[in-house]
Amino acid sequence: MWPNEFDYARAGSVDEALSLIGDEGKFLAGGHSLLPVMKLRLAAPEQLVDIGGIDSLRGISADGGLTIGATTTHAEIAASADVQAMCAGLASACGQVGDQAVRNFGTIGGNIAHADPASDPPTVLVACGATIHIQGADGSRSVSAQDFFVDLFETDLEDGELITSLSLPNCSDCQCAYVKFPHPASRYAIVGVAVCLKMDGGTCAQADIAVGGATVKAVKCGGAEAALTGSTLDDAAISAAAEAVKADIGDWLAGDIAYPESYRQQMAGVFLRRAIAAATG
Amino acid sequence: MSTRIFGSGIKRREDPRLITGEARYTDDIKLPGVLHMAVVRSPYAHANIVGIDSSAAEAMDGVVAVYTSEDIGDGLAGLPTAWLIPDSDLKTPEHPALAKGKVRYVGDGVAIVLADDRYRAQDAADAVVVEYEELPAVIDPEEAAAEGAPLIHDDVEGNIAFRWAPFDKEASDAVFEAADVVVSERILQQRLLPTAMEPRAAMAQYNPATQELTLWCTSQNPHIHRFIISAVTGLNENKVRVIAPEVGGGFGSKIPCYPDEALVSWASIKLGVPVKWTETRSENYLITIHGRDHVQHVEMAASNDGKLLGVRATVYAGMGGYLSTAAPGIPTILHGLLYVGPYTIDSIYCESIGVMTNGTPTDAYRGAGRPEATFLLERMVDNVARALDMDPVELRRKNLIPAFEDGYDVAAGLTYDSGDYPAAFEKALDMAGYSDFRQAQADAQAQGRYLGIGVTAYTEMCGLGPSQVAGAVGFQGGLWESATVRVTPTGKVQALIGASPHGQGSETTLAQIISEELGFPVEDIEVVHGDTTETPMGWGTYGSRTTPVTGAALAHASRKLKEKARVLAAHLMEANVDDIEYADGNFSVKGSPDQAQSIQDVALMAHLAWNMPEGMDPGFEESQFYDPPNFVYPFGTHIAIVEVDAETGEIELQRYIAVDDCGPQINPEVVAGQIHGGVVQGAAQALCEGVIYSDDGQLLTGTMQDYCMPKADMFPNFELGETVTPSPHHPIGVKGVGETGTIASTPTVYNAVLDALAPLGVEQLDMPLTSAKVWGAIQAARS
Structure with missing residues (x-):
């Protein structure tokens, strides 16, 4: 656990951070994704730019929708009454990241920049249609969560760009849940399922579903959504969704030696059922 | 004293310094001018070393030297194997501190870098260029023993390091031929990572002026380390001081003497x-010994009416790339002799084949051979029950050895010291509510829920052990312990012991023994250990031996002191020795209770020596060497209740009942702690722990992200019970309890899961029972 040599600078503003980052630099916020890979010498950035002290990057505001600063910690999001009200699934997912110490330090921006496919928040962000706001030397831009996550540990983020915040639509009229099957070793998700349902009387008017853990990135599951939309969430519809979700993630499966792809794919069906039950329970 | 100190659950005296982070471990010790060593390690499991180019590394800032095995030359002898089991055609291939021409497992040391800073040492180690010629590797011990397997050591033909089978094969075969029922199973005892909380560390300081070497290291047995470091460096043993400061757990992994400890010693001598x-x-997982790694072909014979007749097994035990310090003794002496268990089984046979592989060397891991024996025995008893359609509890009950108080000879040639297996068995069944459970299980199944119960009766051999036996089985050392009880003039006690506790709570329990014997308050007793210069000779802390063996030495030394105190007290009170009464640390004269001398008074007078009886020497200190006349055999019954989620394959451990008998309990809280930890470790083997190598020998479970350490939320509150059957040969009757939890819990949890899976048609699974494996087996059985 002895990282390579690197330079460290602490930025006071986003502009300063962007000016310091250079070609071989990495932004450092909570450090809970970056520092472990540096200690294992899997990453060796020459420059770390600490953005932890930039106030404008931190905090949660609720104004029609949710805006969450990039350096807001998982613990802050999990505990936020606004997040609990407007996107209960995200509060739940952030409350299931790592352990309390990790949640107290790890940030949502760092989490999604790292793009670990088994991490919890990305699955909810994809399900609930979050937008990621990015700033670079050439200005700022926004990208949907679904487009942001490209592949295993791969995002739409260009070198030198910084995630500043993310925004989510107000989903307070949704029934929303994130259910996770934790890997017994790492407690990352073997499979994590986010479900967000808009009900119109007894009928499901809109279903948003995403799966992570079992996949190389969080995947939006259109087949499962279609199976539920317009249904009364009866057994037949839920069974159809549980089948469809396996096909939805079929092109993106991931696994490890102990919990192979085929198993995770099957578990996506099981945990979709459980997520629907949790959302509507 | 109103409450007896012996048997009192006082808090562990070690804990404040451990919990507050104030304890000083090897890595906490800072010496001026220290150089940091980083080791260049093989990325291949099996390869020839074609060339090593260290020029770039040597040119880096802060780098003092880079050394390979060529540089060391004959400066270090190979690391010895110290358990030379007899009648087994044992081969002990050379184990150089740095690889000579060939590497034999991923992590094998190739070169060392010495630099003024740990980071720079690592940078330079990464800059050493080693050219390898990769060779085919073999990891599975049965495959490594097969014809055509890659040869790992030229002088170990067929990779067979030993073949041990000191049993009557013909007699065993006859039992199996005549038996009504024979069940068989191929059991995998997967490799495990000991994972002590503190990784290993070593720091050496050689003083050229005095030619003395001090080695601080993570050791369970500093006196054995001194012996081996002396042997490999060529320094006289009295010029080597080994200090084990605070040691953060070991579970057996800090018994062996490793290359790293030899290398820091050599480098300090050199520079x-x-x-x-x-x-x-990460290094810990690659290079510190692993445990278990057996492929076992096991059979059990029984009669139709449920009498267990015999056990036999062929065991392929993976030794890894080199034979570690005690490795040959683990799957043999500590394993094959345990096949009787608590049952009236008259015929046992074990052929244990030690096989070199391209894995990390294996050695003693908590329980060491005995968990592997208990598992196969308990697994086969359940298989017999299934074959006979008999309740597994009834089958066990029928075959338990009846209660005995002083010696019971079993087929293995062992003499169990004492036991009341039926009492512990029935007590555990009562606590579990066994008969009610079977009804609950049936009711649950009717609702599509799968509950299971596992019941393990066990006994094990610990408190290692009589030195004569150690010699007879090839252990290259004694197994006695020694202790000195030294009382200062002000009546404070230092107990110096040769054993080296590293988390067991022995500083508390051993102090309780002394307090019980001599009446000093436990707060006034310090147990000093872990320094070969400060403490008398001892063979170390492992094999659940410190309480029984060191404890006996301390009890005897204390009793000698008490006798001296009695005579001196009588002299001081001008009374007849026969008229002296002792209670709670005070000596008084019969009939004159107002006249008394406290133990502290006597200690002071012994030091002052102003008024000693004729012929009595001054001072207040006694020593005792204690060689146990036999092993001790704790025993008990463990029960697990699980529920399997057939949808996911997940296992919920709902209840765990453990009834253990370790004789009189010195400190029930410490006993409970040992059982809790042991049960967690053993249950984790059944449920989640297991090393996975790729076919070419890469460790795929190299971090805790992939290697599943047990976590507190996986376990229910344990329900502990006890019976008390003293050891007849021990001065205070105690038996060891450090390994019983690990020994009993693996088969208990495993059998519970297989019981739950029985209605689904699943009869066998390899450990660990991951949800993916269980789910896959359920699907396979359904199709």
Whole structure:
């Protein structure tokens, strides 16, 4: 656990951070994704730019929708009454990241920049249609969560760009849940399922579903959504969704030696059922 | 004293310094001018070393030297194997501290870098260029023993390091031929990572002026380390001081003497400055010994009416790339002799084949051979029950050895010291509510829920052990312990012991023994250990031996002191020795209770020596060497209740009942702690722990992200019970309890899961029972 040599600078503003980052630099916020890979010498950035002290990057505001600063910690999001009200699934997912110490330090921006496919928040962000706001030397831009996550540990983020915040639509009229099957070793998700349902009387008017853990990135599951939309969430519809979700993630499966792809794919069906039950329970 | 100190659950005296982070471990010790050692390790499991280019590394800032095995030359002898089991055609291939021409497992050391800073040492180690010619590797011990397997050591033909089978095969075969029922199973005892909380570390300081070497290291047995470091460096043993400061757990992994400890010693001698090495967790998983790694072909014979007749097994035991310090003794002496268990089984046979592989060397891991024996025995008893359609509890009950108080000879040639297996068995069944459970299980199944119960009766051999036996089985050392009870003039006690506790709570329990014997308050007793210069000779802390063996030495030394105190007290009170009464640390004269001398008074007078009886020497200190006349055999019954989620394959451990008998309990809280930890470790083997290598020998479970350490939320509150059957040969009757939890819990949890899976048609699974494996087996059985 002895990282390579690197330079460290602490930025006071986003502009300063962007000016310091250079070609071989990495932004450092909570450090809970970056520092472990540096200690294992899997990453060796020459420059770390600490953005932890930039106030404008931190905090949660609720104004029609949710805006969450990039350096807001998982613990802050999990505990936020606004997040609990407007996107209960995200509060739940952030409350299931790592352990309390990790949640107290790890940030949502760092989490999604790292793009670990088994991490919890990305699955909810994809399900609930979050937008990621990015700033670079050439200005700022926004990208949907679904487009942001490209592949295993791969995002739409260009070198030198910084995630500043993310925004989510107000989903307070949704029934929303994130259910996770934790890997017994790492407690990352073997499979994590986010479900967000808009009900119109007894009928499901809109279903948003995403799966992570079992996949190389969080995947939006259109087949499962279609199976539920317009249904009364009866057994037949839920069974159809549980089948469809396996096909939805079929092109993106991931696994490890102990919990192979085929198993995770099957578990996506099981945990979709459980997520629907949790959302509507 | 109103409450007896012996048997009192006082808090562990070690804990404040451990909990507050104030304890000083090897890595906490800072010496001026120290050089940091990093080791260049093989990325291949099996390869020839074609060339090593260290020029770039040597040119880096802060790098003092880079050394390979060529540089060391004959400066270090190979690391010895110290358990030379007899009648087994044992081969002990050379184990150089740095690889000579060939590497034999991923992590094998190839070169060392010495630098003024740990980071720079690592940078330079990464800059050493080693050219390898990769060779085919073999990891599975049965495959490594097969014809055509890659040869790992030229002088170990067929990779067979030993073949041990000191049993009557013909007699065993006859039992199996005549038996009504024979069940069989191929059991995998997967490799496990001991994972002590503190990784290993070593720092050596050689003083050229006095030619003395001090080695601080993570050791369970500093006196054995001194012996081996002396042997490999060529320094006289009295010029080597080994200090084990605070040691953060070992579970057996800190018994062996490793290359790293030899290398810091050699480098410090070579350079004349202190040299330090501290393992990373990743290194720990690669190079510190692993446990278990058996492929077992097991059979059990029984009669139709449920009498267990015989056990036989062929065991392929993976030794890894080299034979570690005690490795040959683990799957043999500590394993094959345990096949009787608590049952009236008259015929046992074990052929244990030690096989070199391209894995990390294996050695003693908590329980060491005995868990592997208990598992196969308990697994086969359940298989017999299934074959006979008999309740597994009834089958066990029928075959338990009846209660005995002083010696019971079993087929293995062992004499169990004492036991009341039926009492512990029935007590555990009562606690579990066994008969009610079977009804609950049936009711649950009717609702599509799968509950299971596992019941293990066990006994095990610990408190190692009589030295004569150690010699007869090839252990290259004694197994006695020694202790000195030294009382200062002000009546404070230092107990110096040769054993080296590292988390067991022995500083508390051993103090309780002394307090019980002599009446000093436990707060006034310090137990000193872990330094070969400060403490008398001892063979170390492992094999659940410190309480029984060191404890006996301390009890005897204390009793000698008490006798001296009695005579001196009588003299001081001008009374007849026969009229002296002792209670709670006070000596008084019969009939004159107002006249009394406290133990502290007597200690002071013994030091002052102003008024000693004729012929009595001054001072207040006694020593005792204690060689146990037999092993001790704790026993008990463990029960697990699980529920399997058939949808996911997940296992919920709902209840765990453990009734253990370790004789009189010195400190029930410490006993409970040992059982809790042991049960967690053993249950984790059944449920989640297991090393996975790729076919070419890469460790795929190299971090805790992939290697599943047990976590508190996986376990229910344990329900503990006890019976008390003293050891007849021990001065205070105690038996060891450090390994019983690990020994009993693996088969208990495993059998519970297989019981739950029985209605689904699943009869066998390899450990660990991951949800993916269980789910896959359920699907396979359904299709």
